[in-house]
Amino acid sequence: MVETAISQQTGFGHLTDLPCIKLQYGSASAVISLYGAQVLSYQPAAENEILWLSPKAQWHNQQAIRGGVPVCWPWFGAPAAVFNPQHSVLANHGVVRNRLWQLGRQHCSAAGVSLTLTITVDDLPHYQGSATLQLCLTLNDSLTIALNCNSVMPQQAALHSYFAVDDIDSVLIRPLPEHYFDKVTDQEHRDRRCSTAISDETDRIYQHSANQLRLDCGQQQLALSQSGHDATVVWNPWLQKSMAISDLPDHSYRQFVCVESARLGLDSQTLTLSQQITRL
Numbered sequence: 001m002v003e004t005a006i007s008q009q010t011g012f013g014h015l016t017d018l019p020c021i022k023l024q025y026g027s028a029s030a031v032i033s034l035y036g037a038q039v040l041s042y043q044p045a046a047e048n049e050i051l052w053l054s055p056k057a058q059w060h061n062q063q064a065i066r067g068g069v070p071v072c073w074p075w076f077g078a079p080a081a082v083f084n085p086q087h088s089v090l091a092n093h094g095v096v097r098n099r100l101w102q103l104g105r106q107h108c109s110a111a112g113v114s115l116t117l118t119i120t121v122d123d124l125p126h127y128q129g130s131a132t133l134q135l136c137l138t139l140n141d142s143l144t145i146a147l148n149c150n151s152v153m154p155q156q157a158a159l160h161s162y163f164a165v166d167d168i169d170s171v172l173i174r175p176l177p178e179h180y181f182d183k184v185t186d187q188e189h190r191d192r193r194c195s196t197a198i199s200d201e202t203d204r205i206y207q208h209s210a211n212q213l214r215l216d217c218g219q220q221q222l223a224l225s226q227s228g229h230d231a232t233v234v235w236n237p238w239l240q241k242s243m244a245i246s247d248l249p250d251h252s253y254r255q256f257v258c259v260e261s262a263r264l265g266l267d268s269q270t271l272t273l274s275q276q277i278t279r280l
């Protein structure tokens, strides 16, 4: 019989006063912060961390936590015009990375341990009503992160996962579409190899990406299953950009890669988006 548990804990790593919940399923565990509904740790086995958290991450003063799996919603990156009718100064990646979420349903069974966090947002510049967002985390032989919103409105979202890697030189992500939009050069590009190794600043949007990806992180390989997405974003800031980002140590870009399951369409609709992480 597999042992399961859900417990509250204060603090994770150097973020000693952060309210968190820990899930356990046999020897697998996950930790999620109520601030941002951000998964900070996923260990399929003891001492085997899959995610990367910046040693300079902060959560006070409205700052989004750098690392783990940030939830970007209802816009991705800088807001498109539809999200910003007043032309205000709005935060990158939406409004829920730096708010406290509420604890919802918790369930433990032999099939898995699951937890739902919810947040209701009534101050969106582009939407008059209030919208409730749910994040459901399920831990068993994989970790599944599912984001859902039933309001019909323009809404983008991303599960912006930071994966720990042995060294950035050992990273390979495949399969990826041939065509991508490069945010570094602001141009469309084509790469017939259908995989990505990282050797410079990388900020790419791959539209119509597959449901199943494989991420080689060095010693470790992961299967990433995504659904509800219309794009996968691959991000690594490399040295210059890391030096400009206050909560990233200069050389930490070698230790992680972001592979983000994203829904970037601007049409008005409900949202269901998920990413499942499985160690191979």
Ligand SMILES: O=P(O)(O)OC[C@H]1O[C@@H](O)[C@H](O)[C@@H](O)[C@@H]1O
Residues within 6 Å of the ligand: 064, 077, 092, 093, 160, 183, 203, 204, 233, 235, 260
């Ligand atoms: O610093 P932030 O707001 O967490 O964003 C980090 C990066 O997130 C990525 O998803 C974007 O594609 C990048 O353009 C961005 O720089």
